[in-house]
Amino acid sequence: MRGKILKLPWELDPLDMSILFHLRTNSKTPIKKMAKDLGMHPNTLIQRIKKMEKEGVIKKYSADIDYTKAGFDLHLMVLIKVKRGRVALDQLKELTRIAEIESIYATTGLWDAVAMCRVRNREHLLGVIEKIGDHPIVLKTSSSIVLYCYKSNDDYNPF
Numbered sequence: 001m002r003g004k005i006l007k008l009p010w011e012l013d014p015l016d017m018s019i020l021f022h023l024r025t026n027s028k029t030p031i032k033k034m035a036k037d038l039g040m041h042p043n044t045l046i047q048r049i050k051k052m053e054k055e056g057v058i059k060k061y062s063a064d065i066d067y068t069k070a071g072f073d074l075h076l077m078v079l080i081k082v083k084r085g086r087v088a089l090d091q092l093k094e095l096t097r098i099a100e101i102e103s104i105y106a107t108t109g110l111w112d113a114v115a116m117c118r119v120r121n122r123e124h125l126l127g128v129i130e131k132i133g134d135h136p137i138v139l140k141t142s143s144s145i146v147l148y149c150y151k152s153n154d155d156y157n158p159f
Contacts, residue, residue, distance in 0.1 A: 012057070015040070019048055020057070021159035027061045064154050072118040074125055075146040078132055079111040081139045089113070091137045100128045103153075111142070 012020070015038070022034050035042040052058045067075070082089065089106050092113050096104060104115040115132065119125045125143075133141050 012052075016048060016052065016057075017159040019045065019052070021157060023049070023058065023061075024157045024159060067118050071120055073121065074119045075149070076117050076119065076125060076128075077144050077146060078115040078117060078129065079142045079144075080113040080115060080132065081141070082112045082137050083139045094137070095132060095135060098128065098131050100124070101132075 018038055019034075022029060022037065029037075031042050031045055035045040038045065049058065080092075080095075082092070089112060092104060092106060095101060095113075095115065098117075100117045100119055101115045102118055104113060106113050117125075117128055119128055125145075129141060129143055132138060
C-alpha cells in the first residue's frame with residue numbers, strides 16, 4: 001500500500017462543503033432559502049443533503065442548548081487515571097452511563113481519559129465526581145471547573 005493515495009468512496013466538493021457550512025450554522029434554515037443562498041435549485045440541494053446523510057457525512061441534526069439556562073450551571077473537566085493491570089481502556093465506555101458526562105475521550109499523556117460533565121451545583125458536582133471515582137476502572141481523578149468557554153464543539157465549522 002506504500003505510495004498509493006487512499007481514495008474515499010465519495011469525496012466532498014466545494015458545493016458540498018458550502019452546504020455543510022450552512023447546515024452547521026443553522027440546520028433549520030428552509031431549503032428554499034438555503035438553495036437561493038447557494039445559487040442552486042432546491043431539488044438539487046435536497047439530493048445533495050440526502051446523499052451526505054446516506055454516506056454518513058451528516059450523522060444527525062440536533063439542538064444547540066444553553067445548559068446554564070436549562071439549570072446546569074457548572075461545566076467541568078474530569079481527568080481520569082485508570083488501573084492498567086486489571087482493565088483495558090475500552091472499559092471507559094462504561095462511564096458513558098453516567099448521565100452528567102457529555103463527552104469522554106481516551107487520551108495520551110499523564111492522564112488516560114478526559115470527561116466533560118455538566119452539573120447543576122456544587123453538591124451535584126461532588127456526586128458526579130464520586131460516581132466516576134467509584135468506578136472499578138478508575139484509579140484517581142482530578143477535576144477543574146470551566147470558568148468560560150471561548151469556543152465549543154458546537155462552534156467548530158471548518159467548512
